[in-house]
Amino acid sequence: MAVGAEFPMKQESGGTEQCTANGRAARKPGCAAASCAACAAAEGDGAGHFPGAVPPCAAAPHPEQSGPERFDREQRRAAFSSPLPAVKYKLFVMSGKGGVGKSSVAVNVAAALALAGRKVGIVDADLHGPSVAGLLGSRACAVGADEASGKLLPAEFMPNLHFISMAGVLRDRDRAVIWRGPKKSAAVLRFIKDVAWGELDFLIVDSPPGTGDEHLTVLKALPDILAVIVTTPQELSLADVRRALGFLKTAGGKILGLAENMSGLSCPHCGGDIRLFKKGGGRLLAEEYGIPFLGEIPLDPAAVLSADLGLPLAAADGDGAAARAFAALAAEVDARCRAGAAVDFAARAE
Numbered sequence: 001m002a003v004g005a006e007f008p009m010k011q012e013s014g015g016t017e018q019c020t021a022n023g024r025a026a027r028k029p030g031c032a033a034a035s036c037a038a039c040a041a042a043e044g045d046g047a048g049h050f051p052g053a054v055p056p057c058a059a060a061p062h063p064e065q066s067g068p069e070r071f072d073r074e075q076r077r078a079a080f081s082s083p084l085p086a087v088k089y090k091l092f093v094m095s096g097k098g099g100v101g102k103s104s105v106a107v108n109v110a111a112a113l114a115l116a117g118r119k120v121g122i123v124d125a126d127l128h129g130p131s132v133a134g135l136l137g138s139r140a141c142a143v144g145a146d147e148a149s150g151k152l153l154p155a156e157f158m159p160n161l162h163f164i165s166m167a168g169v170l171r172d173r174d175r176a177v178i179w180r181g182p183k184k185s186a187a188v189l190r191f192i193k194d195v196a197w198g199e200l201d202f203l204i205v206d207s208p209p210g211t212g213d214e215h216l217t218v219l220k221a222l223p224d225i226l227a228v229i230v231t232t233p234q235e236l237s238l239a240d241v242r243r244a245l246g247f248l249k250t251a252g253g254k255i256l257g258l259a260e261n262m263s264g265l266s267c268p269h270c271g272g273d274i275r276l277f278k279k280g281g282g283r284l285l286a287e288e289y290g291i292p293f294l295g296e297i298p299l300d301p302a303a304v305l306s307a308d309l310g311l312p313l314a315a316a317d318g319d320g321a322a323a324r325a326f327a328a329l330a331a332e333v334d335a336r337c338r339a340g341a342a343v344d345f346a347a348r349a350e
């Protein structure tokens with residue numbers, strides 16, 4: 001089955017994609033895929049051809065070549081009803097506010113857990129701004145498909161750390177994607193449930209900012225997922241966390257705890273503690289809401305460099321301030337998951 005066949009969506013026109021058809025729209029004149037029988041079939045049932053899918057490659061055969069063995073709707077429904085029994089712990093990294101370090105926390109915790117021998121998968125549920133692939137240094141043909149099962153094959157960062165991201169599906173990662181509401185949920189659902197994850201200790205879902213369709217879909221698909229809330233110490237971020245907590249309470253989400261990122265900066269000259277965004281607000285907020293505080297990660301220029309290089313600090317096994325903090329956070333997450341120490345926020349009295 002084609003990678004992305006279940007991601008009916010549209011990239012902004014710019015002339016380089018093969019096909020603008022998304023299952024219902026017309027094909028672009030001169031589309032290279034115009035003679036594709038599988039695309040024509042897809043248009044008939046509205047399942048959609050994915051215009052931005054990576055070009056045919058060994059890992060992602062085009063349906064024309066592999067035979068259009070579509071994953072039957074009933075099969076898919078059945079798969080979606082089972083909350084991944086082969087995955088021990090599911091974590092939902094979220095924040096409320098954008099840019100506070102969700103993706104950095106997700107990939108670094110994942111890498112630290114993998115280095116500690118855990119089997120880890122990452123779902124990048126940020127469809128508009130997928131950054132997991134970039135943070136893991138993967139730019140090419142990242143998502144494959146298993147012909148026999150019709151499942152997507154995640155990309156590999158380490159033998160025990162795999163990930164799936166829209167960036168691995170898009171042909172042109174620099175072009176914006178226009179999503180229609182329900183299609184977002186379908187895509188996120190497919191990334192979670194329709195991937196050959198195998199047995200995992202941890203499945204970590206990196207979320208987009210805010211509390212939207214993607215978040216609801218994740219909570220609905222994985223009722224046992226535990227939220228790891230990321231905030232920075234400043235009041236703007238804390239205010240958004242309060243809203244995110246309200247959302248989790250309404251949506252029935254469970255919480256593992258809260259981490260404070262960008263928590264102070266160790267001066268590269270004298271080693272002094274610079275409180276750029278203040279410090280300690282996350283811990284106070286956790287106390288206020290009775291949520292476990294999982295740890296704090298300082299601002300560290302090495303974190304920016306590692307993001308640009310696509311090598312998580314935790315995987316580089318460095319000894320910098322943020323690397324140590326991410327490792328400590330991962331150990332805390334691991335211990336709390338094994339101890340079954342989550343807060344059922346929705347069940348709490350007001």
Ligand SMILES: Nc1ncnc2c1ncn2[C@@H]1O[C@H](COP(=O)(O)OP(=O)(O)OP(=O)(O)O)[C@@H](O)[C@H]1O
Binds near residue numbers: 208303
């Ligand atoms: N502890 C840190 N020290 C220095 N830079 C950091 C730290 N944590 C994150 N950053 C940087 O801050 C930026 C935003 O981080 P990141 O992309 O992880 O945030 P996000 O919450 O996932 O953002 P978005 O809401 O857009 O998904 C990145 O450039 C990242 O490298």
Ligand SMILES: [Mg+2]
Binds near residue numbers: 104
């Ligand atoms: Mg992000």
Ligand SMILES: [Zn+2]
Binds near residue numbers: 267268269270271272
């Ligand atoms: Zn100094």
